Amino acid sequence: MRRLITLLRAPAGLRSERGSAAVDFVLVGGVLTLIFVSIMQLALVLHVRNTLIDAAGSGARYGALADRGPEDARGRTVSLITGSLNAAYATDVHVEEIQRGGIRTLRVTVNAPLPAVGLVGPAGGLEVEGHAALSR
Numbered sequence: 001m002r003r004l005i006t007l008l009r010a011p012a013g014l015r016s017e018r019g020s021a022a023v024d025f026v027l028v029g030g031v032l033t034l035i036f037v038s039i040m041q042l043a044l045v046l047h048v049r050n051t052l053i054d055a056a057g058s059g060a061r062y063g064a065l066a067d068r069g070p071e072d073a074r075g076r077t078v079s080l081i082t083g084s085l086n087a088a089y090a091t092d093v094h095v096e097e098i099q100r101g102g103i104r105t106l107r108v109t110v111n112a113p114l115p116a117v118g119l120v121g122p123a124g125g126l127e128v129e130g131h132a133a134l135s136r
Helices: 002-009 020-063 070-084
Strands: 092-100 103-112 126-133
Touching: 020 070, 020 092, 020 103, 020 126, 070 092, 070 103
Parallel strands: none
Antiparallel strands: 092 103, 103 126
């Protein structure tokens, strides 16, 4: 107790700073860990989004071939998503023919969960589309 009173009365330059490095490490380490995990999660979200866009576009182009149809486009899109990500991302795939700029177009729409924590997240958070002009 006497040592504590002496330390508290001592001038600022004479006080011991033992143990402050451990506290600094924990505080800075926690912030750096949070930043690192946030960057990794952002990279995962961008990867999932780009994979879905590519799968929708490839499915639309496949379905627009002369001997293929909308069901082939859907099957191809589901196959690409399941092979790249997870089957949960391929549960809501819609294919339809639309007019776009006076041209018949095949549109593939994918609604998938937004990966909020790892690959788990709220359903319907991402909606991507792929288009291809129909030649028939």
